[in-house]
Amino acid sequence: MAQISHVKTLQRREFMRRASALGLSGVAAPWALNLAAIGEAAAQAAPTDYKALVCIFLYGGNDYGNTVVPYDTASYSSYAAIRQSIATPRAQLLALSPKTALPDGRELALAPQLGPLKAIFDAGRLGVLLNVGTLVQPTTLAQYKAQSVPLPPKLFSHNDQQSVWQASNPEGATTGWGGRMGDVFLNANGNATFSCINVSGNAVFMAGQQAVQYQISSSGAVAINGITKPLYGSQACSDALRSLITAPRSHWMEQELNRVVSRSVSAQSIVSSALGGLAALKTPFDSANSLAMQLQMVAKMIAARSSLGAKRQVFFVSLGGFDLHDFLPDQHPGLLSNVANAMGSFHDALIEIGAINQVTAFTASDFGRTLSSNGDGSDHGWGSHHFVLGGAVQGGRFWGQAPVVAVNGPDDVGQGRLLPSTSVDQLGATLASWMGVPASDLSRVMPQIANYSQKDLGFFL
């Protein structure tokens, strides 16, 4: 019953499109024909150009201190004194020369493994976002200490802060800002299924009120062998299998399961045919790097944007292993190297397919970490530095305020846990505005944005 009333709230054309995407109209439909017709219909709607956002989520809480490192001698010596054995030697760092210098003689450098990102920074297509984190509203250290303003729930907890980053609410949240952006643009896309595409595993970031995340593997959409070919030699069994796994059900869990299968089946034929028509990417991606393989699939899907009827898309990829309470000096460099190489290849591929100005990728993570060392690693923190990459970005610059490098300093809530000076709400609103979300819809995407006077961080050209 709830389904029917839900449908009433959707426009008819959108319902038709979603019905197709959800497999309600039968999965054996001639998809290529449907697609062409739908694509044509959608062309009448705004927008006509193509844009995509790519969220690169670093699961576990990236250590900001060893990613974007204080470089001017005064700050570096504070950093080295605080971090002790987990500090990176200054001589190994990649000093950044921004187009606009930071105030007070502050300088920052990238970790030695981030060479590919430095090159993109130098080319003006990578910006560094300083001290971003979850907030409810602008918050001073005094307000934090007095608990006089609302704070994000369950700070420093992995699963909850992942969820707050992605969805503004702790674990159990059901919509995230990537998905809510997808809601705004469902009408723009020829096939709503391809509005929010996840290459990494279910993430609340990608779930909207209506937009449903579509999961694709790094090697493409997975066909179900038992229904694409006779099952153990029997077409009748294959047909029965198809019906069993795609028929609507009344039990909510059975219905959800079969809905996912139906979407898998219908999208797979479209994706496989769209990707099959592409020339192979010349840009190399490291097949041993899981993040690189995910971003390669994103690049392929973007290359196939026309045949998928896509105008506005949100993608999600991820890399885990950042929760380095121990082994930070051993393991963090390898992770950073994978991030930089994957993003470097993705950047090159976007240039190759002519989409560099239409795609913006950004990093995100549960939280930053402490600046203090616990001997071999760092603990859960809050604010963190992040990267934003693309031809539409005013790169070669720092955005936001560089935090003072100190324990018990003006930006520290304890052991070098940064009180964020820029909020995820502001970051999300800036990205949403670039995507074309109208100002009137911003609070639909980022519900807390009304709490901030600065709603656009200004890092787009």
Added chain:
Amino acid sequence: MLAQGYAIEANRSSFVGADNSIWRKLISSPDQLRQRTVLALSEILVVSMNGLPVAWRGFVTAAYVDWLEMHAFGNFRQLLEAVTLSPAMGVYLNMRGNKKEDTATGRVPDENYARELMQLFTIGLVQLNLDGSPKLGSDGRPLETYQQAQISELARVLTGWEFDNAQASDPGYARRPMVHIASRFSPGAKKVLDVDVPASADGPAALKLALDTLFNHANVGPFIGRQLIQRLVCSNPNPAYVQRVAAVFNNNGAGVRGDLKAVLKAILLDDEARKAPSGDAGGKLREPVQRFVQWARTVGLSSPTSLWNVGNLSDPATRLGQSPLRSPSVFNFFRPGYVPPNSLLGSNAVTAPEFQLCNESTVAGYLNYMQSVIQNGVGELKPSYTAHLVLANDASALVDHWALLLAASGLSAANLNAIKAAVASVAASTDAGRLNRVLATLLMVMASPEYLIQK
């Protein structure tokens, strides 16, 4: 693992043998309920092969499973202590090597185990009523159980622990609880929640006080009880069911707290477990590992070499998208509070943890993998259907047979009939035809939504 000769130098930095040992137990060990409970516990007190950079890591993993097995029907307090002092958990959440603060360098104790011991293994983030619902403050928001400062305090309590005589040439330490090194222990008075740990308490005494305090917290019964229900029976248990189980956790009837045998009995013999659920939100999505193990046990999968080379089934596109003791993080494959978005489950706030693994890739990966293994087995592990070929002459009886064994006859008449009709259309005049009937029956039953949603 020693008996299979895995303790050789070449395996010192690998997990070789760990998957084998885990699959052997899950598939062939006769104490099925214990194995099922161990799998459940391994998804609450999580240790994962993704994150054990230590010598003899395969042995460390297998020893951890042994400890879960040893205490699965024992007392939660002893289980908690065994887990805390296991080299596996010591490495995974870094209590091993955790040292006292150093005021000269600013180094502070590692907070990882302190945090997750409270958040995930005992009390959780918010204060709970006996039925698992959150206690609310005057502002209507859930009351938190602790603050960051209390994590930092507990981290000091948990300093000083180290492997017991770890030798590069010998995996033996994997089976020995960690030992305490007094010189690394944080001096002075400490606190565990609001309980004082006097400066006079040495490391082991302080740990005992910490574990006792957390174990006796009123949250543990509903917090752990609800998760065990979710792992064993249903995704979204009624509060009254949680309350009945939590009450048994608090007191097994003989005045004992934390008696897991009594808790399991209360979970499995409860009316809500024994009766088919009413309504559209009952039951649970069987997790992929469970489906595979159930198939393997039901068809009597065996390992001619005794090596049980099933391997790592984590690949979401080509295997199960899940493999025991290989969770991506300490937050398990899925969270107890996961609510599938964009669904009737979501709009009705129904928790359904296993759906966190369910997406367009994994549903296809599962069906393809099962299609292959039902026919071919896994490497040397071959299913034998010879005894079932006679039954295959009667499609109806064949389908009923497997629907009973795999789905407790939970398939609707409509779906049973559809499967029977399809199976009956396969000629049964040869053994090859009869075998195809068996294979197709197995896959179709295991693909049915009424099988996959266990009720």
